[in-house]
Amino acid sequence: MGENVSMPDPATPQSQSPDPTAAQFYLNRELAALEFNFRVLSQAQDARIPLLERLRYLSIVANNLDEFFEVRVAVLKHHHSYGSAAPGPDGLSSAEILTRIRQRVLDLVSAQYATWHDDLGPALGAEDIHFLTHEQWSDRQRRWLRGYFENEVLPVLSPLGLDPVHPFPRILNKTLNIAVVLHGRDAFGHEGHMALVRAPRSLPRIIRLPDEVCGPGDHFVFLAELLQSFADLMFPGLDVAGSYQFRVTRNSELVVEEAEVDNLAHALSEELLGRGYARPVRLEIGNDCPQSIVSMLIANFELEETDVYRCDGPVNIIRAGSICNRLDRPALKFPRFTPRLPGGLDVESRMFDVLRQRDVLLHHPYESFGAVVDLLRQAAQDPEVLAIKQTLYRADSDTPLVDLLVEASRNGKDVTVVIELRARFNEEANIRLAMRLQEAGVQVVYGVVGYKTHAKMMLIVRREDGHLRRYVHLSTGNYHQANSRLYTDIGLMSANPEIGEDIHKVFQQLSGLGPRLQLKRLLHSPFTLYTSVVAKIERETANARAGKPARIVAKLNALNEAHVVEALYRASEAGVEIDLIVRGACTLRPGLPGLSERIRVRSIIGRFLEHSRVYWFANDGNAEVYCASADWMERNLLRRIEVAFPILDPVLAQRVYDETLANYLADNTHAWLLDANGRYARAAPGDALAHDAQQTLLDKLCP
Template identity: 80%
Template sequence: MARKLPLPATAIADLSAPELYLNRELAALEFNFRVLAMARDARVPLLERLRYLSIVANNLDEFFEVRVAMLKHHHSYGSAAPGPDGLPSGEVLTRIRARVLDLVAEQYATWQEQLKPQLDAEGIRFLTRHQWNAVQRHWLQGYFEHEVLPVLSPLGLDPAHPFPRILNKTLNIAVVLQGRDAFGHEGHMALVRAPRSLPRIVRLPDEVGGDGHNFVFLAELLQAFVDLMFPGFKVAGSYQFRVTRNSELIVEEAEVENLARALSEELLGRGYARPVRLEIANDCPKAITAMLVANFELEESDVYRCDGPVNIIRAGSIYDQVDRPELKFARFVPCLPAAIGPGTNLFEVIGEHDVLLHHPYESFAAVVDLLRQAAADPGVLAIKQTLYRAGEDTPLVDLLVEAARNGKDVTVVIELRARFDEAANIRLATKLQEAGVQVVYGVVGYKTHAKMMLIVRREAGALRRYVHLSTGNYHQANSRMYTDIGLMTANPEIGEDLHKVFQQLSGLGSVINLKRLLHSPFTLYRSVVAKIERETAHALAGKPARIVAKLNALNEAHVIEALYRASQAGVEIDLIVRGACTLRPGLPGISERIRVRSIVGRFLEHSRVYWFANDGQPETYCASADWMERNLMRRVEVAFPILDPALARRVFDETLANGLEDNTEAWLLGGDGRYTRATPGERPPHSAQQTLLRKICG
C-alpha cells in the first residue's frame, strides 16, 4: 500500500496533493492483517483465535461484495474518478489483488500450520476424509445417504444441461467424470451445489468420534462420497469452489413509491448479481479453472486459490459447540452504573443527573429497562427511536409494540438500507407497523445512521423529554462485543434538539437550528473543521493546543487537510482509528505532530469520541459518525456533547487516554501506510480493554 513521495514532504505546499493520502480501499484491507494477527497470537485463547480467522474471512467476503464490486463496476464503465490519493481504479484493483494474495496465503498458513494442529492437540479435530477410521467412515456415509444426498441435485454439464446459476458465497463441487450415462452420453463435467439448508460443519457423535470433539466440513463429505451421486461413472477428480457476487443494492429512491417493496424486490436478485471473485481449491486443474472463469465471466486475476476449505469462514461456527472455557476469553458480567440498581426509577435518576454507559463493560440492560419503564409508565405520551441494526431477537421491538398497545404514540425510524441487514429490517418494520407503530424510513438519499431515543413524559402538568444517545446500534448482542458510549439525559436543550431531528426525519422539515447537537449532513462536518481550525488558531497564538479523536475510520479529505494545517501550526494530534485511515502521519513539515494508532483486541472498538483542548475549556463529543465522507455528507448522524465535567473526564480517561497508553493491542501507523505493533519496551504492559474490564467489571 506504500507510495513513494516524488518530492520531499517539506516541498509540498498543496495539502490536497495525492502524495499525502493513502488509498481508501487498501487502507480498509490492511485492517484484516491486524485482525489476522490476533488469530496468530499465542496469548489469545485458542478458540478465540479460530473466531478471528473466521472474522477475517467474513470481512474479506464483504470487502469483495461491496468495495471491489463497486470499484470494478465503475472501472468497467470508465466512471471511476480517482480519490484524494490520485490512484486510477485499474491500479487500485491491481494493488488489491497483490495484497489479498498475501492475506489469503497468511490466512491459510495460519489454519494449516497453527490453528488446526493446536486444535488437534486439544482434542478438537477437523477431520479430512483421509483421516477417518472405518467406524467414522461408516457413520458419515450413512449420514450422507440419509441427510445429504436426498436434497442434492447434481448436474451434468452438456448442451441440455447448461451451466447453472450459482448463488453468492455458496459451497460447490466441480466434478470430472469418466464413462457413459444411461442414454449413451459420455460424462465429462458435473457440478454439485450444496443447498444452504445443509450444515457446513458436521459434528460426529461421541460414540463415533471417540474422545474429544470431531468435526467434518461438508465439502469433505461431498468429495468423499461424490461417486454415490454419479453411479456408473468413474470420478476422476472433484474440486471445491465458491463465487462471490456484487451485493450492493441499487435503488433509485426518488423513483419508487414504496422503499420497502422496492428493496424487497431487489433483495431477491442480490444472490445472483455479477460475480467479482472465484475461490477455488489449490489442486483444481487449469482447464477446470478456465471453464469456471469463462462461465462466471471473470478474469484470471479474479481467481484466488485456497490451501484448505474454500469456506474457511465456517470453521468459527464450532465455537458455541465446544464447551471448553479455558480455550475462550474469561467470562465477565457487565455491571450497571452506581446510580442504577434493581427496581430503580430511571426517570428519577436521569431527571437528577446525566448517566453515562460504557459498553460492553456496563450493561445494555439499562437501555432496555428505560424503554420498558417508558412503555408501562402512564405519564409517558410518546416514544421516538431510530433502528439501524437491531437484530431480530432484540427485546426493544417487543417493548415498542407494547408501548403502542398501551396507547403511547410510538414512532420508529428504521434504516432499511443498513447493508446486509435489509431483509431483517424489513421484517422488523412490518412487525411494528402491524402493531400500530408509525414507521418511517428516514430521508430519501440519506441513510439514517444516528442512534437516538426520545421519550416524552408528562410531569406535574408539564412535558419533559428524556433522551438516550449512543455511538452504537440498539443491538443487544453487539453491546457485549462492541465498545460504545451511551448517554442518558434530561437536558432540555438536548431534548429540544432531538425533538427537531425526529420531526425532520418523520416529516418534510426544513433545515433546523440546533443548540447542542451536531447534525449531519448539515452542521457536523463544518463544526468538526471549525473546531480543528480553532485549535490551529490557538497554536498560532502560542497557546497549548491539542486534538484527540477515536474513530472507526478516517478518509474525508478536507478534514485531513485541516488536520495537516493544524499539525503544521503546532497542534498535537492523537488519533485512535480502528479501521481504514487515509491520513499519512509523521511526514516532516506536514503531519509530524500527528500520531495514529489502531487497537484490535477482544472487543471491536466502535465508539467515536472527539476531544478538543479549546484553550483550557475542553469539549468532548461522542458521535454515531466517523470522519468519513459518507458520514459527514451523505448520512443523518448526530454528535452529542458530554456536558457534565465528571462524565466528560471519564470519557476522556476511559476511551482516549487509556487507548493512547495501550502497548499490547495497539498498532502504530507509519507514513508509508504500514502498521507496526506497539510493544511495552521498558514500560509495564498495558491493555486498554483489560484495564477497563478490571476497573469497571471488577
C-alpha cells in the same frame, strides 16, 4: 504492507511547506480497509489469546474479506468497467487500485491458510479438537461418514450433469459448490463429462462425528470433504476423475433510485430477490483444481483470471469459526464477565427520577445495555408517558426493545420508529421489523430520500406537573443487544432540555421533511457536523499559532474525508498535537516531515470490536468532548443523518476522556502504530509496564 511515498525533503525551507492536498500524502481508502484484516489475522496468530477465540478471528477475516469483495471491489469493478470514477485524493485510478488489491488479497489468503494449517490446526489438535480430512479418516470413521452422507446428505442433493439440455446453473452468492469430472456413459448412453453439485443451504457445513466413532475429543469434518469424497455415490455407474470445491462472490451493493419509487420497502424487497445472483466479482477454488476447470468456471461467470483466488484448504474457511459457540470449552475462550449497571443504578431504579437529577453515561460492553431496556420498559408502562420516538439501524431479531415498542403502542403511546431499510446486509431483517411494528400500530418511517439514517437516538415525552419533559438516549452504537456485549460504545441518557429539544427537531425532520434545523447542542449531519468538525480543528490551529496550548484527540472507526485530513495536516503544521485512534481504514499519513510530524495514529485490535466515536478538542483550556455515530468519513459527514452529542457534565466528560482516549493512548499490547508509508507495527511494552486498554476497563468496571 504499505504504500511507498515520496517523502518531503527535510531541507525544504519552511516557506515552501508541503501542499497538504497533494495526492502523495493520502493513503488509498480501499487498501487501508484491506490492511485492517492483516491486523485481525494477527489475533488468530497470537498465542496469548485463547485458542477458540483465535479460530473466531480467522473466521472474522474470511467474513470481512467476503464483504470487501461484495461491496468495495464490486463498486471498483463497476467504475472500472464504465470508466465512471475519477481518482480520489490519493490519485490512483480504479485499475491501479484493483491491481494492488489483488496482490494484497493474495498475501492475505496465503497467510490465512498458513495460519490454518501450520498454527491453528496443530494447536487445536493438541487440545483434542480435530478437523479431519479424508486422508485422516479411519475405516470406522469412513463407514460412519458414508452412512451419514447416504442418509442425511444425498437425499437433498440435486447433482446436475452439464450438457446442451442442462446448461450451467445459477450459483447463489457465497454458497459451497463442487465441480465433478466424470468418465463413462450414463443410462441414456450419454458420455459423462462434467457435473456440478450445489450444497443446499439446509445442510450443516461442519459435521461433528460422535464420540463412539472417534473416542474422546471433538472431531469435525467439513461438508465439502464429504461431497468430494463420496462423489461416486452421486453418479452411480460413472467414474469420478476428480472433484473440486469452489465458491463465487457476487456484487451485493443494492441500487434503488429512491426518488423514482413509490414505496422504498417494496422496491428493496424486489431488489433483494436478485442480490444472490448479481454480477460475480470473485471465484475461490481449491488449490488442486486443474486449469481446464478453472477456465470453464471463469467463462461461465464472465470473470477474468485475476478474479480467481486459489485456497489451500476449504473454500468456505469462514465456517470453521462456527464450532466456537458449539464447544463448551471455557478454558479456550475469553473469560466470562458480567456487565455492571452504570452510574449507581440498580434494578429498582426509577429511571425518570434519576435522569431528572443527573445524566447517566453508559460504556458498553463493560456496563449493561439493560439500562436502556429498563428505560424503555418503564416508558412503555408509565401512564404519564405520551410519546416515544426511536431510530433503528441494526437491531437483533430477538431484542426486547421491539417488544417494548409494540407494548408501548398497545398501551396508547404515540410510537414512531425510524427504520433504516438500507442498512447493508440488514435490509431484509429491517423490512420484516418494519412490518411487525406497523401491524402493532407503530408509525414507521424510513428517513430521508438519499440519506441513510445512521443516528442512534431515543426520545421519550412525559407529562410531569402539567408540563412536558423530554428524556433521551443517544449512542455511538446500534440498538443491538447482542452487539452491546461485543462492541465498545458510549451511550448517554439525559433529561437536558436543550438536548431534548434538539432531538425532537431531528425526529420532526425525519418524519415530516422539515426545513434545515438550528440546533443548540447537537452537531447534525449532513448539515453542521462536517463544518463543525473542520471549524473545531481550525480553532485548534489558530490557538497553536497564537502560542496557546492546542490538542486534538479522536477515536474513530475510519478516517478518509479529504478536507478533514487536510485540516489535520494544517493543524499539525501549526503546532497542534494530534492523536488519532482509528480502528480501521485511515487515509492520513502520520509523521511526514513538515506536514504531519505532530500526528500519531494507532489502531486497537482486541477482544471487543472498537466502535465508539469520540472527538476531543482542547479549546484553550475549556475542553469539548463529543460522542457520535459518525466517523470522519465522507459518507458519514455529508451523506447520512448523524448526530454528535456533547458530554456536558464535567465529571462524565473526564470519564469519557480517561476511559476512551487516555486509556487507549497508553495501550502497548494491542495497539498498532501507523507510519508514513501506510505500514502498521505492533506496539510493545519494552521496559514499561504492559497496558491493555480493554482489560483495564474490564478490571475497573467489571471486577
